[in-house]
Amino acid sequence: MRAGGELGRNVRAIDSEVRETSPGPRMAWPPIPVSWSTRARRPAFQGLLAFAIYLVVFIVGFAQPLVAHPRAAQVGQVEVDPNFYIWAWRWWTYAVSHGINPLYSTQIGAPRGYSLAWATTSPPVALLMWPVTAIFGPVASFNLTLVLAPPVSAWAAFLAARRLTGRFWAALAAGAIFGFNLYETAHESSGQPNLTVTFLLPLMVYLVVLWWQGSLGRVGYVIWMTVVMALEFYTFMEAFADMTVLWAIAFAIGFVVAGRSAWRTLARLAGLTAIAYAGAIVLASPYLIYALRHFPSTFSRQTPNFSMDLAGLVLPQSYPDRLLGMTWLASAAGRLHSSYAYVGIPLLLVVLGLAIFTWSSRVTRLLVAGFVIIIALALGPTLYVDGQRAFSLPWGALWSLPIARSAEPARLIDFGYLVLALVIALWLAAPVRSRLVRAARVGLAVLALAAMFANLRDFAMVVVPPAPTAPPAAAALPRTNTLPPFITDGLYKKYLRPGEIVVVISDRGNAGMLFQAQTDFYFRIAGGFINASLTPVDAIPQPVSLLSHPTPARVTGFKAYLKASGTGAIVVERAWSEPWMYVFSELGMRATTVGGVTVFRPAAAKAQT
Numbered sequence: 001m002r003a004g005g006e007l008g009r010n011v012r013a014i015d016s017e018v019r020e021t022s023p024g025p026r027m028a029w030p031p032i033p034v035s036w037s038t039r040a041r042r043p044a045f046q047g048l049l050a051f052a053i054y055l056v057v058f059i060v061g062f063a064q065p066l067v068a069h070p071r072a073a074q075v076g077q078v079e080v081d082p083n084f085y086i087w088a089w090r091w092w093t094y095a096v097s098h099g100i101n102p103l104y105s106t107q108i109g110a111p112r113g114y115s116l117a118w119a120t121t122s123p124p125v126a127l128l129m130w131p132v133t134a135i136f137g138p139v140a141s142f143n144l145t146l147v148l149a150p151p152v153s154a155w156a157a158f159l160a161a162r163r164l165t166g167r168f169w170a171a172l173a174a175g176a177i178f179g180f181n182l183y184e185t186a187h188e189s190s191g192q193p194n195l196t197v198t199f200l201l202p203l204m205v206y207l208v209v210l211w212w213q214g215s216l217g218r219v220g221y222v223i224w225m226t227v228v229m230a231l232e233f234y235t236f237m238e239a240f241a242d243m244t245v246l247w248a249i250a251f252a253i254g255f256v257v258a259g260r261s262a263w264r265t266l267a268r269l270a271g272l273t274a275i276a277y278a279g280a281i282v283l284a285s286p287y288l289i290y291a292l293r294h295f296p297s298t299f300s301r302q303t304p305n306f307s308m309d310l311a312g313l314v315l316p317q318s319y320p321d322r323l324l325g326m327t328w329l330a331s332a333a334g335r336l337h338s339s340y341a342y343v344g345i346p347l348l349l350v351v352l353g354l355a356i357f358t359w360s361s362r363v364t365r366l367l368v369a370g371f372v373i374i375i376a377l378a379l380g381p382t383l384y385v386d387g388q389r390a391f392s393l394p395w396g397a398l399w400s401l402p403i404a405r406s407a408e409p410a411r412l413i414d415f416g417y418l419v420l421a422l423v424i425a426l427w428l429a430a431p432v433r434s435r436l437v438r439a440a441r442v443g444l445a446v447l448a449l450a451a452m453f454a455n456l457r458d459f460a461m462v463v464v465p466p467a468p469t470a471p472p473a474a475a476a477l478p479r480t481n482t483l484p485p486f487i488t489d490g491l492y493k494k495y496l497r498p499g500e501i502v503v504v505i506s507d508r509g510n511a512g513m514l515f516q517a518q519t520d521f522y523f524r525i526a527g528g529f530i531n532a533s534l535t536p537v538d539a540i541p542q543p544v545s546l547l548s549h550p551t552p553a554r555v556t557g558f559k560a561y562l563k564a565s566g567t568g569a570i571v572v573e574r575a576w577s578e579p580w581m582y583v584f585s586e587l588g589m590r591a592t593t594v595g596g597v598t599v600f601r602p603a604a605a606k607a608q609t
Contacts, residue, residue: 043162046162046168047155047158047159047162050154050155050158050162050168050171050172050175051151051152051155051158053172054150054151054154054155054158054175054176054179054180055148055151057176057180058147058150058151058179058180059147062150062185062188062456063146063147066143066146066147067147070136070140070143070144071136071137071139071140071143072139072143072482073086073139073483073514074143075143075146075189075190075191076189076190076191076509077508077509078507078508078509079190079191079509080509080510080529080537080538080539081190081191081192081509081510081529082142082190082191082192082509082510083508083509083510083511083513083514083517084119084510084513084528084529084530085121085122085142085145085191085192085193085194086138086139086142086513086514086517087108087138087510087513087514087516087517087528088119088121088122088126089125089126089129089133089138089141089142089145089517090133090138090517090520090521091105091107091116091121091126091517092121092123092126092127092130093126093127093130093133093134094520094521096127102116102121102123103115103116103117103287103290103291103294104116104117106524107516107521107524107525108512108513108516108524108525108527108528108530109526109527109528109535110501110524110525110526110565110566111501111524111526111565111566114528114530114534114535115294115296115534116530117287117290117291117294118237118291118294118295118296118531118533118534119530119531119534120194120236120237120238120531122193122194122197122234122235122236123234123235124231124234124235125145125193125197125235129141129142129144129145132144137518138517138518139514139517139518142191142193145193145197146188146191146193146196149184149188149193149196149197149198149199150179150180150184150185150188150196151179152179152197152199153178153179153184153196153197153198153199153202154175154176154178154179154180155175155179155199156175156178156199156200156201156202156203156206157174157175157177157178157179157199157202157418157421158171158172158174158175159171159202159203159206160174160202160203160205160206160209160421160422161174161175161421161422161425163206163209163210163213164205164209164422164425164426165425165426165428165429166429167425167428167429169428170424170425170426170427170428170429171425173424173425173428173445173449174421174422174424174425175421176449176453177347177417177420177421177424177449177452178198178202178417178418178420178421180452180453180456181417181452181456182340182341182342182452182455182456183195183340183341183411183413183414183417184196184198184414184417185456186340187340194235194236195236195411195414197235197236198239198414200228200231200232200235201232201239201243201414201415201418202418202421203228204225204228204229204243205418205422207221207224207225207228208269208273211269211272212269218272221272221276222272222275222276222279223276225272225273225276225277225280226275226276226277226279226280226283227280227283229243229276229277229279229280230279230280230283230284232280233280233283233284233287233288234284234287237291238407238408238411239411239414241407242407242411242412242415243415244277245377246370246374246412246415247273247277249370249373250366250370251266251269251270251273253365253366253369253370253373254266254366257362257365257366257369258362259362262362296533296534306380306407306408306409306410307378307379307380307381307382307384307408307409307410308341308375308378308379308380308384308409308410308412308413309341309384309385309386309387310379310383310384310385311385311386311387312341312342313341313342313343313344313348313375314342314343314344314345314348315342315386316342316344316451316454316455340410340413341378341410341413342452342455343416343417343420343452344448344451344452344455345451346444346447346448346450346451347420347424347448347451347452349444349448350420350423350424350427350444350445350448351368351371351420351423353427353444354367354368354423354426354427355368358426358430361426363426364426367419367422367423367426368423370419371416371419371420371423374412374413374415374416374419375413375416376393376395377395377398377409377412378409378410378411378412378413378416379393379409380393380396380399380409380410381393381395381396381397381398381399381400381409382396406533424445424448427441427444427445428441428442428445483514483515483518484573484574484595484596484597485595485596486571486594486595486596486597487515487518487519487595488518489595491594491595492515492519492522492523493522495569495592495594495599496522496523496568496569496571496599497523497568498522498523499523499524500523500524500568500569501523501524501525501526501565501566501567501568502523502524502525502526502567502568502569502570502571503525503526503527503540503541503544503567503569503570503571504525504527504570504571504572504573505540505544505570505571505572505573505580506572506573507573508573509529509539510528510529510539511539511573512525512527512528512539512540513525513528513529513539515571526541526544526565526567527539527540527541527544541561541565543557543558543560543561544558544561544570546558547583548579548580548583550583550586555587558587559587562602567602568601568602569599569600569601570584570589570599570600570601571597571598571599571600572597572598572599572600573596573597574593574596574597574598580598580600581598584600589601589602
């Protein structure tokens, strides 16, 4: 306790120094634990250095396959999400350049098309990557997005923590916590950039600190916060909704812990933030109005798998080779509902230590209380511990609201990681005189980082050819993530008509949207996956997918579908074509094998030659 008392006294002393040396009453709260005289020099250079470190670490440790093969569609090719985003990166450039409604596409779900208003197409990211998409193609653009997302998110958290503490190494650790946590890397390896492009969240914290320190005026704060909030809305609406709730909670906690002397300053900040939020809604109104007018009645409710398992905070991911032979631990982790909420015991001890030794700091109280509330909300409507249902939570009714019923509570952990990033920055930044205390503090922080990083997923674990699922004869065919020459060599132009409706069948997830994006929308596709609540999870029209186990009724339904939809061809990627060869041949469909695919046509259809 003596060491802890020294840490607490030093934090309080720094708080007092900031209040005494700060110009004007704005710095009365929160007490930023850094003096103006000890701010690190050359912040621009340090920001550049931090980003370079994050980028190198991420490439070397995680993303080497993406850098080595930037134009290969290789991330999560047995899943549907990655190829949806590859398609979205191409779609936004196509829609904008052709002057068509980007929120509705008849290129997929043909002939009627799909509304994209409630699909997470992340237009700011897609449009930002437009030059890369135009020059190198959507696959390379998507891969580059995955390479840059965690380092940029880490860098944004570094900026916030660096401004908060004035300490380079403390801020560097904070950025690593936010940019390279399990939530970030797990969704990276699943190819979901809407969940990994998270740099806007710490930028909001950065703007708040700038305003509080007097480095950003009211007008500048409102303008920049409006832009950042609006970009967050367009990047991922669910995160924007979560952000709205947590802003309200943060200000409520702030008024409780700030003290009467700081209420007026905090009220000004709340008012300016409310103005910025209103401005963001105005900027988002074209999309928002369209989305609300086309609210889908088929949105599914969240399931227990969408909620965070409380044990997941301390149980690491079940990677046996990283658990020192503790197979029982891998078995326990395998029972969890949420697999990307791991924090680790050492980092939780940092939170506890900061709370115990620096509780007089209002920033500490704000962060600790905020973290507890975030975890409570991330648990969802029902508490699960180690895969077992415990009891319903009092706030469970929140997840029955129309706009939240399909949201995933576990995703709130990303905001929790941001809080943890600031916590570890404060933990490392508070000066102490005792070398023993300093060593213990740094040691616990290093242990916390090591416990997190040892549990991360890398792309090498998922960038592999899809596993065989077909009969042995088909399994002998080459299975690779390389696109077939039918697409890459332009052979589709000889065998398909422009704008023709095509069904694409492949064990590659959402292959039709990938092929269409690569051909710059040369043909339309029946089916495609945009959202689990709105489209088939296998991305294939149901009458076609049912034909994998044909019955007379299914064959009749299939023929009726072909006629009603105007489907002119079925393209089967050859590596997975064997089960379908017999089905379509028995139906009298003509087959042409070319460029790694087999093109099946109804007897009445004629190919262009």
